Amino acid sequence: MSPTDAVPTISRRLADGRLVELVYDPDRQATALAIHDPDGATHLVPEVSVAGGERLIPYAATNNLIATGCVLLPSEPVDYGDKAQLLADIRTYLRRYVDLSPAFEGVAAHYALFSWVYEAFSEAPYLRFRGDYGTGKTRALLALGSICYKPFFASGASTVSPIFHVLDAFQGTLVLDEADFRFTDATASLTKVLNNGNAVGLPVLRSVANRHKEYSPRAFRVFGPKLVGMRERFGDEALESRFLTEETGLRPLRDDIPLATPADLQTDALILRNKLLMWRFRNLNVVASDPSRAAPDVEPRLNQTALPLLSLMDDLAVRGALQQRLALEQARLRADRAGAPEARVLVALSGLFASATPGAVPISAVVERLNAEGVKTGSQTVTAKWMGWFLRTRLRLTTLRTRGVYVIPSSEAGKVEALARRFGVAAGVVDTAP
Structure with missing residues (x-):
């Protein structure tokens, strides 16, 4: 068999049911391939023959990403007992090195499990540690990231190109510290990773040069788990909704948490990675995914984000804590939306649709009602021209000109009702709170 048949391999699901994973022994500084057979047997081999003449070999131990620990791997599959025991081991490890709230500790432990089987789901939630410097964000990323599936450690200052290439090649967990990006080309590229990386089938297209120095588009796979540390929040609510967040620095640090990162952390993390490989x-x-475990009375986007974790949570208390977190986030979203300009316009518009005889609602009537409420609340008055723009661009409603008058046709009443529910407002009710 020719040397060209050898394919350096990180992970592979073979047609015969075998699973192949790259492992690295840091003591021997050697790589191998761990094989899991359909009958449950596992073993380490230097290469794997595949139908068609292909020969899978491990990445070299001298690979810079592996040798420097930029990407962490297990060294061998090790039995973990059962799922409950594995979760207990993970929580003990996390509690030793980082101070998390009890509820988020359960989320973090299940996130580690999720990262090792994320391909079984069509969505991937992100975990975030947010707070000022010196509040433990980096330690939390290091501790949790070190037991996730093929973690790749980077920072907001990293060059963008390697992040795309490593994610595409290793298909593991991105651990991104200091993710408060400034508005640069790198910002846009990294934001694409976060926007596209939480759902299957949304690669990022980038132009790369081939060996003939010709530029051609290439699809980079960025789907997978991601851990992020940052000080603020993203301005885009759609991106914000992809994160489950632990706010750091809100309480005194536990006395038993070491100030400096102990050398034992990586030893303990390797033990857990070996167990998680067997998991x-x-x-x-x-x-x-188990849709029956979705949080009640929570909008689909939030449930979609958290469902992979909820599906892995067998403990009712842990699952209930995450569902409660989603309910609180839903309440925050409703409160924010109820105070937005869209909410005020929808209150006026839905009230007019509810009280008027069947037919179109003139834009002038919406303006009149909104300005009348504005007198009571001290809000600035609006014009018909502004209202027409707002209805079309912000609420995506259709307006028509009929007999020289601009109206919202009755066919838009259903959209108005759906938007009013989304913004948590009822017809004729305006929040007058300052």
């Missing part, structure tokens, strides 16, 4: 082998083809 992956046994569960990748078994786990799946």
